[in-house]
Amino acid sequence: MRALNRLNKKVTAAALVGVSAAAALAGCSSPDEASTTSSPLTSSSASPETGAPSTAEGDYADGKYRADGEYxxxxxxxxxxxTLDNGVITEADIEPHATNETSRDYQERFAEAAPDLVVGRDVDDANLDRVAGSSGTPDGFNDALRKIREEASR
Structure with a gap:
C-alpha cells in the first residue's frame, strides 16, 4: 500500500510539473520576456555541488526544515x-537576504515563483535552474536544499 501511495505522489508531482511548465511556456511571448519566466526543474542522482549521491527516496524524516543557501x-x-511529508515537499517559503537593490529584486522574484515549482515534488527532484530571470539565486536554493536533505536524512 505504501508503494502505491509513493507512486500516486510521483504521478501527481509529475502532472503538476507538466502543468507548471506548460503555463510558463504559454506566458512566453518574446525572447526578451523569456528571462523573466521560470524554467523546468532539473534532477539528477548526484548533487552537482558535491557529487554525492542523493539519499534514497523515503529516507527523510517528516517535519519542517530551514537552511540558508549560499551562492x-x-x-x-x-x-x-x-516542510517534508514522506519525502515530498508540502510547503516552501523563501526568505531573501540581499541588501543590494538589484540582487534583492532577483531574490524577491525567485521567492515568489519557486514555491510553485517545488511544492508537491519529491525532495530529491526539486533542484532548480533559472527561475524568474534569476540564474544565481537558484544555486543558493539548491545549496539550502542539499543542507535540508542532509538534516532530514539523519
Missing part, C-alpha cells in the same frame, strides 16, 4: 524553509 562570489545567500 555566487559576493557571499550571497537566501533562506529556505521546507
Amino acid at each position: 555566487g562570489t559576493q557571499d550571497s545567500s537566501i533562506g529556505v524553509s521546507l
Whole structure:
C-alpha cells in the first residue's frame, strides 16, 4: 500500500510539473520576456555541488526544515524553509537576504515563483535552474536544499 501511495505522489508531482511548465511556456511571448519566466526543474542522482549521491527516496524524516543557501562570489545567500511529508515537499517559503537593490529584486522574484515549482515534488527532484530571470539565486536554493536533505536524512 505504501508503494502505491509513493507512486500516486510521483504521478501527481509529475502532472503538476507538466502543468507548471506548460503555463510558463504559454506566458512566453518574446525572447526578451523569456528571462523573466521560470524554467523546468532539473534532477539528477548526484548533487552537482558535491557529487554525492542523493539519499534514497523515503529516507527523510517528516517535519519542517530551514537552511540558508549560499551562492555566487559576493557571499550571497537566501533562506529556505521546507516542510517534508514522506519525502515530498508540502510547503516552501523563501526568505531573501540581499541588501543590494538589484540582487534583492532577483531574490524577491525567485521567492515568489519557486514555491510553485517545488511544492508537491519529491525532495530529491526539486533542484532548480533559472527561475524568474534569476540564474544565481537558484544555486543558493539548491545549496539550502542539499543542507535540508542532509538534516532530514539523519
